[in-house]
Amino acid sequence: MAELKPILLVEDNPKDLELTLAALEQSQLANEVVVVRDGEEALDFLYRRGAHANRNTIDPAVVLLDLKLPKVDGLEVLEKVKADPALRQTPVVMLTSSREESDLVRSYELGVNAFVVKPVGFREFFDAIQDLGVFWAILNEPPPRPNGP
Numbered sequence: 001m002a003e004l005k006p007i008l009l010v011e012d013n014p015k016d017l018e019l020t021l022a023a024l025e026q027s028q029l030a031n032e033v034v035v036v037r038d039g040e041e042a043l044d045f046l047y048r049r050g051a052h053a054n055r056n057t058i059d060p061a062v063v064l065l066d067l068k069l070p071k072v073d074g075l076e077v078l079e080k081v082k083a084d085p086a087l088r089q090t091p092v093v094m095l096t097s098s099r100e101e102s103d104l105v106r107s108y109e110l111g112v113n114a115f116v117v118k119p120v121g122f123r124e125f126f127d128a129i130q131d132l133g134v135f136w137a138i139l140n141e142p143p144p145r146p147n148g149p
């Protein structure tokens with residue numbers, strides 16, 4: 001059986017982080033959830049640098065990416081991921097409180113797979129995260145990798 005791919009959660013807001021983790025846990029996904037708190041650390045994880053240099057070689061099933069991040073913002077992370085032939089097929093879901101049309105348009109121009117505005121209500125946010133986790137970690141069928149699994 002293939003090893004389960006982790007979910008990479010890139011979130012700097014402690015309350016959103018706690019709620020997202022609780023929702024993913026309630027989904028009863030077996031996937032490990034790796035949490036990073038800024039865009040620079042997200043890139044370090046994806047490129048196996050710094051503190052993540054020795055991580056497992058399996059890329060994430062999905063990157064849940066906040067838009068407004070310290071150090072390197074979500075759009076910059078998205079741009080680097082989608083411009084890299086080795087990472088571009090990794091699904092990226094922008095998970096943000098931004099309702100600015102320019103953020104939405106720019107995200108899709110850069111190749112985001114989905115753009116989800118964080119619902120204001122607790123239950124709506126919780127349900128949205130559960131649905132995202134189940135879809136990207138279980139239901140979505142990724143393209144085959146050119147050189148193996």
